[in-house]
Structure formats: structure tokens, C-alpha cells
Amino acid sequence: MLTALVFLPLVGSLLLLLLPQENKPALRGVATFFAAVELLLSLVLLARFAPSQAEMQFVEKYAWIPSLGISYHLGVDGVSLALVVMTALVTLLAAVASYSIQERVKLFYSLLLLLETGMLGVFVALDYILFYVFWELVLVPMYFLIGIWGGPRRQYAAIKFFIYTLAGSVIMLVGIIALYFSAGMGTFDIIELQQAGATLGSRLQWWIFLAFFLGFAVKVPIFPFHTWLPDAHVEAPTGGSMILAGVLLKMGTYGFYRISLPTLPDGAQAFALLLATLGVINIIYGALAAMAQKDLKRMVAYSSISHMGFVMLGLAAMTPRSISGAVFVMLSHGLISPLLFFLVGSVFYERTHTRMIDELGGLYNKMPLASVVMAFGIFANLGLPGLSGFVGEFATLLGSFDVFRTLVIVGSLGLIITAAYHLWMMQRVLMGEASSAGGLGKLPDINRRELLVAVPLMALVLFLGVYPAPTFELFNTAVLRLQNLMQLASLGGGI
């Protein structure tokens, strides 16, 4: 089942290569079809998933390179399944959002589906080598998506993204290998190596944690490893931005959840304060930097950095509520940021031909419905209760309060800055008299296809915000299991 889920997009990707280059509607149709089937498949998994069960589900395990203890091991818990569904949804919407792409359509969609295989693989892989392969696989298509369909500085941005993440993942690979040898169990299995956590010495854990940290930190991204992100976002085509912000950043935080915390509990304890501090720096620094941006995409990019800070804070506090909150923020941001990137990168840009805040203005009156959708996205992103952003941030801050009291208070103050830059942007872009961008008169409002992208995201943001119980229910068991593992490990370490 999971194998089909992971490799179906790859099949689609290869199939696209066989189709004629000229028939763009057919190419788009086939790609959308595969992405849609993929989403259905993930929903089937969701329906058949037993949230109360602590073990990995839909597990597939085959020996791959037995001599090195490498296996083909797939499985999901509530957290990874939630991310799988989110990935499938965002990819489908990114595919639909990219209908306006006219050049090299075949290659574009082929890479998009290849990317989906990589992302899903990361979330379901339970073997380090498999995990690493998928992790690197994600880089390639994203690199080309930015490098070929990107903006004027695409070369620079694509290479920066590629090299930076590659540097991080090479260090992560060193960490994997170090873990393999020091555990001495002759296996690369993620779940089995979790049991080894307690047996490793604290000092060793510290070093291995550092290696993983550097790998994941670039991806999240954590300050000061974040500067590739604004460049990549500004240059990436809209579909690429949606996936980059919606899914790729979560690979980093997912790494902490799946690997660093359960496998290296002592290392995690030693690093907790640093992680939490960096998380709060992300929140404040990202928000302040966002406030100063003149380019809408850059602003949303920095706001992503700010929001990922909440995830880091929640993971570092390591209480069940803070981790649940962190996972919730991952999902929520995975829905809100694609919505915002879609709006500023496609809906607004294609009509006004600018992303510069100073050149925009009065859009409420020029394209009312699109502006209302934008206002929705703005309020979701600034954490308005009733929408998903609030729930995750509230759970994270509440859950972290007992552990990092001062940091939570400082992080909360960041929410004032967050509100400020969002509303300031709203004032300059949506309110006021109509500016000359895209002409002084009315602009064509958001069209049906664009609504098809925006409405599912809005509906989910609303659902998660109004009634979050089912979503929490999906991954609470997995979070509690992580908590148990870490407690057992620290007990074992104590003995």
C-alpha cells in the first residue's frame, strides 16, 4: 500500500515523459490525474488508519542490502500520515496552480511528480539509508523547478538552495553512519535504532545529535542557516514555492520528531535549551525581517521562518502538548503558506505584474473576492482564533510554558510583531485607493480554477481552527508514544 503510494507519482512522472511535448492540456491533465489519485490513496490510508494504535501501521519490510543491515522499510504513525495527506493535497493544488506555466510543461510536471515521490518517501521511510535516498531525491527536482522556471536570479537561488541543503544532508549522512557504528546493531532500521538510544553514551549522543541537527536545521530552516529560503522562494515558480513552504520545510522538523528526539534522548536533552532559544529567535527575527520586506514573496518567506520557530520551540520543550502543538503548526503552516504563496505569486502577480508592496494598493476595490481570500490568509497566518494557526501556536506555547517560561513569554511578544507586519501589509496592498499596478480600473477577479486551489486550503484551515479534535486525535497517540520512549530512555540512562 505505502509502496504504491510512494511510487505512483514516479510512474506518472515517467509516463509523462512518453507523451508528446505539444499537447499541454493533456500533460496537465495526466499530471493532475496522478496527483488526484495520489490524494485519494492517502485518504484511503487515512480512513483505514487506527489512531489509537501506537505501533507503526501499513508496515512493509523487505531486506535490501542484508550484509549492511539496510532494509526497505516503510510505515506510518499518526504524525507521518498527517504529513502524507498534507503533501498529497499540496502537490495536487500546486499542479493545478501551475496551469499557467507555458514553457516545457512536460518536464515541469514530470519533475513535480518526481518531487512528490521523494517527499512522500521521506515521510514513510523507516530505514536510514532509504530515508537518506528520498531526502536527496527531493533536492533534484526542486533544484530544476527553481533553476528552469524561476525568476531572474534563478541560477543563484537554485544553486544556493541545492548546495546549502546538500551540505546539511552530507553532515546528516555522517551522523547516520556514526549512529550505525556506535550502536553496533548492524542495522539501519530507524525503529530498531530507537531502542539503542539509551545504550549510547551521552557524549556520543551529543555529537550525533549535532550532525543530525545541522542536516535538519538547514531544511527547517533554523537561524542562522535560513538565508537560502527567501532567495529560493522569491525565484521559485508558484507551484515550487507552495511545495517548498508547505512540505519541504516540514521535512526538517519531521526529522527531529522521527529521528533526533526518540533516538538520541540524551542529546536532545542537552540541546533542548539551544533548540528552544533558536526557535524563539526564529519567531522574533523572522517576524522583524518580514516587516522590512518590500517584496510580498520575501515577506511570506520570512513569515515561514518565523512560524517554523514555533515548531522548534514545541519540539524542544518535549511535553506531549508542546509536541502535539508543534505537529499541529506543521500541518497548519502546510496549508496556510501554500495559500499565501499561491495568492501573491500567481493570483496577484499575474494580474498586477508586480510583487512589490509599494506598487500595489487598493486591491479590495480592484479584485474584491481575491482580496477577501488574501485577507483570510493574512488572518490565518497571524494566528486569529477560529483558524488553524491559532490552535497550533496556542498548544505549543501552552505546552512549552512549564519548561521554558521566559522563552515562551518572549515568543508570545513576537505575536504582536506578527500581527503588525501582516496588517501593515494588508493596509498597503488591499486597502486604500486603487494604485496604478495593473491599470487603475478593475482587474479580473480570481477565477474558477484559482478558487479550486484556494477553497480547499481555506476550508481545511477553517476546519482545523474551529474543531481541532479529530486532527489532534490522529497524532496524539504517536506523540504519547514518543514521550514514553524518551522517558524510558532517560530512566535507562539513569540506571
Next chain:
Amino acid sequence: MAELAWVAAALPFFSFLIQVFITGPTRRRGDWVGIIATAASFILSIGVLLETTAGVRTGSSFLWATMGDRTFRFGYHVDALTGVMLVVVALVSLMVHLFSLGYMEGDVRYGRYYTILSLFTFSMLGLLLADNFLQLFVFWELVGLCSFLLIGHWYEEKANSNAAMKAFLTTRVGDIGMAIGIFLLYSATGTLQFEEVWHSVSAGLLTPATITAVSLLLFAGAVGKSAQFPLHVWLPDAMAGPTPVSALIHAATMVAAGVYLVARSFPLFSASPTAMYWVAAIGGFTAFFAATIALVQEDIKKVLAYSTISQLGYMFLGLGSGSLVAGTFHLMTQAFFKSLLFLASGSVIHALHTQNLHEMGGLYRRMRWTAWTWIIGSLAMAGVPPLSGFWSKDEVLLAAYHSGRPLLFWLGLITALLTAFYITRATWLAFFGRPRDEEKFRHAHEGDWRFKLPLGVLAIMAAFSGFVGSSWFGHPFTHWMETTLPSGFHLVELEPAGIVQLLALAAAVLGILLGWLVYGAGVVSRSALIRAAGPVYTLLKRKYYLDELYGWLFVRTTVALSWVVSVFDRYIVDGIVNLIAWFSTQLSFATGDFDRSVIDGAVNGVGAAFSAGSQVLRRAQTGYVGAYLLVLLGAMAAGLLVLAFIVD
């Protein structure tokens, strides 16, 4: 009926949905959907009031979220305090809905206006029904959203969108304090349900320091929402919104939510003398402070805005002095007389198209209905018996008198005098004397029933609603509030003091008399008064320069800081990244050989990545796609090499 209290909130929500999805925010006919829903909510609220004042307390809740190992519930809770508040909110909202039919007629965004009015009514009722702090906070923010959207209703004007932003951000400063208070409370008690928190307090599970800290942090939220010093600056600017909105949100309901929060949390606050002292002190000071600014305002809505801040301060003075009754009673009466005054000013503004008091005058002759209802409202506020404000103001002063803080009592008394003075000033400038703008005066005329009906209803309430707390009828309001307290808590019975009543009455009469002498009889000339006041007049006129101070202290510094961060980010953080890239490019030029540099670098993975990167950076200039693939292969090779190294 009380079990159906939640329906009162659900109805406006359905009205909101209908207007969004069916009638459409740009088309008409959504208005009556809102009116019918609000009317039904009002009828339900009366039923709830009748039952809860008879002693019924009920509620229920459902699981909203399980965050990790902790559960959070949403639900509703009704008691007499809820009952009173529901009636006040539903009635004022209904009157504002009706008034807006005429006031907003022909507005470019008429549909949007009514849609948000429904959303607000839902959110405000939801806030009142909340049975826990989390839910209260959720609706607390939602009413803030509606306030933002309605202040910025005419968003084409920069001043209006500035005002909307200022309101949202200033209140958010308080809200963050409130959120931290909620975190602290949860950390100490493990629950956010009101009943359970009160129980923890009465069982002595919280240290006095925690109770004080939580109370003061929650109070920070109230200071923001109820526009108390030093977070009051947003409310006068909020007058940029349509006047009926000012009446509903910025006079009667949302701004009173802070008072409601303290009243609802009375078991918590009253357990901390320190917190109570600060509530009373902030309230008493704000009451006086805002009243002084109201003295010199030229804009009729600004007079009422500062007056609202001042009256809200009065409520906090009552609560902080230990009297739950005084605070909530004044909340109720003020909601009626202040929304009446706002709607009456709206009627004037609609007729004259000006808000400047100096362009009015003599309107009594052209707008009898508006003038009379305004006069009833202003006499009620000045505290003339037997109108509503007289009774509730008396209760507040009585509480302050008994609290053993003479300074706060005298501050309250002086405020009463100032209040009577400035409202007499406004009354005279608007309705009596010679018309100062003949052109505008000629066109002035009374509105139709859509204006008169709400004014009439609210005038009746402003006049008579005080009787529920009057000694003539045996203080029924006190008995209602008694039933809302959890077991183990008791209201402090305040001994009536003739001296307080006498002084309050004297203050009202003296204030009105002075106002009349200056503005009516002209015994003292205004310009002479202004000259005599000199720098004090300027200070009041400039609102104590607080807007300028905050502008420098918070707004400019934050914007400057954000600029510094972005420059730091671009040139230092990113500069280092680019420097490393440049450095490794130079390095690989020096070795001159791609393969060798990869192999050298493979020993330590970082070096490999950057060296490979530098090569690609160079090749990228050629735009040759194949070069990119080399990078990947190089990296793979590096990885495999490292692997081989270690396996050996």
C-alpha cells in the same frame, strides 16, 4: 429556556453564513436576515434573564481538542451575570441593526457592513456564554477582528485603515498579557474551566503570588480591550468607523468585555488585594484622565469616546473597590445611555454631515426627537436622579468610599463633576444657542422611524434601567449577582451612606450648572477660559502627547529594528554564506581540478559540498544544465566514499 442560551449566539452566526453564501455581501436583503436573527436572540435572552435571575444556573460542554495528554472543552455557561449581559448585547445590537438601515443607506459596502454586524453579534454573545478561559479568548479575538473590519469600513482613507490597525495592535498588546496569564493559570491549576479554577482558588491550591500574577496578566487584556490607561489610545481613533458601530462595539459591548472578564473572574481577582488595588487604581485614574481630555474635544464622537473610556474606568473602580455589583451595574446602564448618545450623535451627523461641535448649534429646533433622547442620555450619564446613571454611579462611589482609598473616591467624585460639565458643554454646543453654520443648519432634519425607534427604545432603557439596582425596589440587581458567585464566595453588602449620595448629586448639579454658565448663559467667555488654562489647555488638546510618545517609542523603534534586522540578515548572515561560497570557489581554482577537489573534500563532507558547489557556481554562468547533474553525482560519490572509508 436557559438550556437554549447557546442558540442566542448560534442565530447571528447562521445569519452571518446566510449573508456570506446566499444573499451575498454585495447585494441587499441581508440586512433583514441580521435583524430577524438578532431579534430572535433578544427574545431568547430575555427568557434566559428571567430564568437565571430566578436562580437557574446551567451549562454544558463538548471536547474541543486533546492536545497531547490534556483535554480542552468548549461549551456554555449561564447565570444571572450572563443573562444580564445577553440582554444588553442583544438589545443594543438589535437597535444598532435598525438604526443602520437608515444611517448606512446607500453605502458602497452596505452588505459587507451587515454581514460583519452579524459576525460581531455572534462573537460577542459567544464571549459571554464561554465557560472557560480558552473559549473566552477565542471570542475575545473574534470581536477584535470585527472591530478591526468595521473601523476600517471606509478603508480608502488612510486615516481609517490606520485607526483599524491601531485598534487591533494596541489591544493585542493587552491580549498577549492575557494569553500569558492563561498559560500561567493553566500551569498552576491544570484547567481553564471557570468552575474548576474558582474551586482551585477557594481550596487554596494557588499561592497568593500566582493569584496576583494571573489576575494582573488577565487584567492586561482587559486594559487593552476596555481602553484603559495606558492602552486607551486606540478607542478615540476607532471613531473612524460608522457611528452605529461606535455605539455597538466601541461604547456598549466589546469595550465592556474587559469589565466582564474581571467580573466573571471575580472569585480569582477578589482573592488578591494587590490585583484589586491595581484594578481600582487604573480604573479611577483612567476615569479622571479621560474625562479631562473629553473637556476640550471638538468632535462630538471624540467627546463620547473619551467619555466611554472614563466610564469604563468607573466600572473598574467599582470592581476594584470590591463591589461586583457596582461594576456590572454601571456596565449595564452605561451600555444603554452611551449607545443612546452615540446613536443620537449619529442622527446629528447624518443630518449635518459634520462631527464638529463648533459647526452645530440650535439643532433642538430642527430635531426635537434626537435632542430629547440625547438630553435623557446625557442627564443619565451626568447622574441626575432618577435616571439610570444616577443609581449605578452612586453604587461605584459608595464602593470606593467604603474601600478605604480616599484618593480614589475623590477622584471618582471629581470625575462625576467633569462628566456633568463636558456633556452639558456638548449638549449646549450641539442643540442650543445660535446655529454656527447656517448652510448646514438649513438642511438639518429629523430622520424617519429607522432613526427614531432605536433612539426611543434606548432612551427608555437609559431612563429606567437603573431601577433594577435602586433602593426603591430593594436592589434586585444585587440579589441577581449574589447567585452568580460560586459557593464559598459572598458579596460584600455596602452600607448606604447619605454623604456619598449627597456629594454625588452635588457634583452632578454643579457640573451641569458650570457647563450652562459657560456655554449656555455665557457668563464666562470660552476664550477667556482657554487663555486662563494656557498650557493645560494645550496639554489636554494634544491628549497628553501620548500618541506622539507611543509613535516614537514603539512604532518607529519597531520599524527601525526590523530594518536593522533585514540589513543584518542580508549583509551579515547571508554575507557569510556568500563569502564561504566565494572562498571555496577560489580554493578550487587554486587546485584547479574538479575531481581532485571532490576527492579531497570527501574526507570531510562539508568541504566536498562547497567545492562541488563552487564548480557549479562557475558553470552556472554558462547555463549548461548538465553541469548541475554533475554536482549530484559528485555528492553521491562523496557519500559513497565516506561510506566505503568507514566500512573498511
